[in-house]
Amino acid sequence: MQTENEIVSITFFEYPKRNRWWAFNQMQLAIAPLKKARGVKFFKLMGTGGGSGFSLKPDLKTYALLMVWENQDFAKNFTTSDAYLRFNQQCKSNFTYWMQCIQSHGTWHSQQPFSPMDKKATGPVMVITRARLKWSKVLRFLTQVPAGSRAAAGAEGLIYTKGIGEWPAIEQATFSYWKNQQFMENFAYQSAHRDIVRKVKKEHWYQEELFARFVPVSLDQSQAASPRS
Template sequence: MSDNQEIVSITFFEYPKRNRWWAFNQMQKAVSPIRRVEGVSFFKLMGTGGGFGFSIKPDFGTYALLLVWKNADFARKYSESEIYKRFSQQCLSNFTYWMRCVQCQGSWNGKQPFAVTATAKSQEPLMVITRARVKILKIPRFLRFVPASSRSAERADGLLFTKGIGEWPAIEQATFSYWESQKQMEAFAYRSEHRKIILKVKKEGWYKEELFARFVPVSISGAQQNSEQT
């Protein structure tokens, strides 16, 4: 796998109560510094949900930073960047997932953010980002049905981690999930309550915009990967 290919990172920063107002304000104040990070072609700084997977209840203690790096050389400099130091100095802990895209359908704010640079095997680990902009008139339906999918995910075989992420509560929502294998992810997606909701979404046209992307995990030597969880 070439170091010249695009790579994606998503970091979850967990903040103590004394720094949560500071972290909330970074949703606006940190945008310009993130734009200055060398080698980043796309980014999103997002809040997270407080429940399992998707949740309408916000988690004011955890924020997610999604970065698309032009290549691995730029990615390795992440822990030395101004923006990483800005967040890590204020947080209790952080963890970064590194990945390469194997499939991407749809758009994010009118853009195709991820280039396909890898392939996946059914028995190997897989990461997934699903994102949607919900139509205003469909929000009540969205809030009524989607939490059922999160409850079914709690019982899903092979789910290692999941977190709801998003730019605006209820309107612009996304979920990041990490699975033991593609096979187990597809078993949940196509043979559970989640599948029923997807069919309802399509039939009733809930979304103004949506994106579905799959990734394989990779390791980046020299880049900040995690810190002790507290």
């Protein structure tokens, strides 16, 4: 279980066309500076998909930076660091969701990145799902992507969702933000998404997977993170 202080952030950076090659190169070049960020326990810089949830079409203008911080002071200070400022200077816009993990199972590259706190979601809830597919199941997975994307696009209570990942098709994740836990569970257990999950389990598509839930927080403790539509 985590201390009350651990903070998770995910920032979506949108780049103008002239800076997209720079942004793509940061997938490797930014690793060393990000490792030096004070108080960071885990991070992933990822590309994004162009549809709802998992997507076959990349969004070449948008990149996601997921970070886990020891406490909110380190999280706050990151926005004044050289690593962050370099992203901020090159992008057209960015938005950060600040969260605390309340549930997590599975691993990400054999690590358990999130330490859940003993807290229930009484309002909005965020979810990160991540999977590394077996090579033999990639084509099977890709045939299911359109149905899953359509279900996500029409999901009641969904505020925002974005497909994220380190490698197209092989290492995929999704970030989603819901009005409350009931809407999220309705989508997970009473839709086309449920049928896809059943196929995943029955046919053993994944080498590794992770599921985590979060609640939004504000770093000044005054209000929850603002919804993004």
